Amino acid sequence: MSFTNFSQIQQAIQSGDTTLSNIVQSYIDNIEQQNEEVNAVVSIDEKGALERAQQIQERIDNGTAGKLAGMVIGIKDLICEKDKQATCASNILSNFESVYDATVVERLRDEDAILLGRLNMDEFAMGSSTENSIYGPTKNPIDTSKVSGGSSGGSAAAVAADFCTASLGSDTGGSIRQPASFCGVVGVKPTYGRVSRHGLVAFASSFDCIGPLAHSVDDAALILETIAGPDPNDNTSSSRTVPDYTEGLKNPDSNIKIGVPEEYFGEGLDEEIRKGIKDKLSELEEAGAELVPIHLPHMKYGIATYYILATAEASSNLARYDGIRYGHRADIKDVEQDLKAEQEALEKQIKQAKGEEKQKLVDELNDMDSSLIRLYKKSRTEGFGPEVKRRIMLGTYVLSAGYYDAYYAKAQKVRRLIKQDFTEAFEEVDVIVSPTAPTTAFDLGANQDNPVQMYLNDIYTISANLAGICGINIPAGTHSDGLPYGMQFMADTFEEGKLFNAAKLVEQLD
Known part of the structure; x- marks a missing residue:
């Protein structure tokens, strides 16, 4: 039929x-x-x-x-x-x-x-x-x-x-x-x-x-x-x-x-x-x-123009998928275990280090992402495919300080000319x-x-x-x-x- x-x-x-x-x-x-x-x-x-x-x-x-x-x-x-x-x-x-x-x-x-x-x-x-x-x-x-x-x-x-x-x-x-x-x-x-x-x-x-x-x-x-x-x-x-x-x-x-x-x-x-x-x-x-x-x-x-503006909007729209409010969530136990292991390894190195090297390692320890930030990163890394990640990065770049006027704002002006x-x-x-x-x-x-x-x-x-x-x-x-x-x-x-x-x-x- x-x-x-x-x-x-x-x-x-x-x-x-x-x-x-x-x-x-x-x-x-x-x-x-x-x-x-x-x-x-x-x-x-x-x-x-x-x-x-x-x-x-x-x-x-x-x-x-x-x-x-x-x-x-x-x-x-x-x-x-x-x-x-x-x-x-x-x-x-x-x-x-x-x-x-x-x-x-x-x-x-x-x-x-x-x-x-x-x-x-x-x-x-x-x-x-x-x-x-x-x-x-x-x-x-x-x-x-x-x-x-x-x-x-x-x-x-x-x-x-x-x-x-x-x-x-x-x-x-x-x-x-x-x-x-x-x-x-x-x-x-x-x-x-x-x-x-x-x-x-x-x-x-x-x-x-x-x-x-x-x-x-x-x-x-x-x-x-x-x-x-x-x-x-x-x-x-x-x-x-x-x-x-x-x-x-x-x-x-x-x-x-x-x-x-x-x-x-x-x-x-x-x-x-x-x-x-x-x-x-x-x-x-x-x-x-x-x-x-x-x-x-x-x-x-x-x-x-399109790939500047569309990726900028995608970057903003997809920010909601963070593993907490929406979407796939990585295993928090794995995240916390990895963080603990890295912290312990750094602490051992700090004990053995001296001078500038020791201070550098201390700064690195203090600057380590929290388990929450790591959960965001791991959830999004596991959840998004390569093309989506590419467009999120492009969009984030054109919206970032120092590049907004050069890319996003200019693309909006060209969009108006196309219209x-x-x-x-x-x-x-x-x-x-x-x-x-x-x-x-x-x-x-x-x-x-x-x-x-x-x-x-x-x-x-x-x-x-x-x-x-x-x-x-x-x-x-x-x-x-x-x-x-x-x-x-x-x-x-x-x-x-x-x-x-x-x-x-x-x-x-x-």
Whole structure:
């Protein structure tokens, strides 16, 4: 049993060709058969999903079901679900169980979606390949020797592998759109504030967004209009009314202005991807779209600006995981034994030493960290993985005395210039187009020892997060290597309707 979009599921249930329980069971069967290899799902609520399927089936039969009845959704493992683990794929939260639902989870349930399982990710959403995870890497379902992208690699792979109808991911610098490109699905990063972040474990609070991944533009639009809207639990959520995105897709407008920035089609982009996107744009132009060359002069500073600001916020947000208030705690007995042994060893040396050497050892003894400080250090050392530690150190550095003005303050100024570039561009065009990623999915392990190369995977996506605007990945073709690639549209703040319109036009070309 396989469906390419949600409307097919609804039609099959309404016609009596199948039941919701059968649909849920088919997803469970797919997970059992393929997940050991793909590794997208880290936990599954089989019993709860099947029980809920029966309850929702009754509401479908009597005509009282919500608009997502029949949709089976996977949730990225940093979005809280009550009584479920939310580990962020990190040892520091390996035993954390949420005591409440995130707002987006509540809204999905209110419309009768079925939440089937928790999905793999890069630890604390820090990565572009879903290889930085305590659960091991998520592989690309199209070619399991390749990465799925990140950090929402599990969310993209689960949809591509038909483990669920759709999924939720989070996007801090491209973490929905880039894996969506690698796995050949639709992925949406909403405007900052369009969707509540209540219940999302923070990476970088001024960048993080929750959004949907799905097989079709219509499905992504339906999910977004369900989860979007103001939330009293999140002061950064917008009070703006949420449009009916799905209604706007019934008759998409082909007479749109598409901004084509030279900065996004230059050096570093795979030639086949460049040609494929240009061909799609030519088709859109023939159908009535106007292609407008534009210039975004500050984009060249995007990667540097993002990795200064995002790591600074990560350093601050992750300070709470100290082994005392939150997260993994090292064994205090081991810490105290180690401290005692070091103190005794130093005391012996002091007895034997004389003069300056003795005073130096006394100072060393007096300066030794307390058992509490050592507990903090040991807990965080054991709990965080290498990439998270790297970003915490980078963030702490750029916020430190003597470097704050040179890095953090300057990056905030550049962020404002990048936002201004987009504001001016959207006075001329409806949407801006770019590749989503510079290449197709790369080999597992290929960039693990090269963080700069890994960071460059976000070169086309981070600008939307810096500017707070919305973006979407729409599958654009298949490369000669057999892997999918995507194209990205970006629109001004709270103009998701324009995004969906442009993406729908591309979808209709196929």
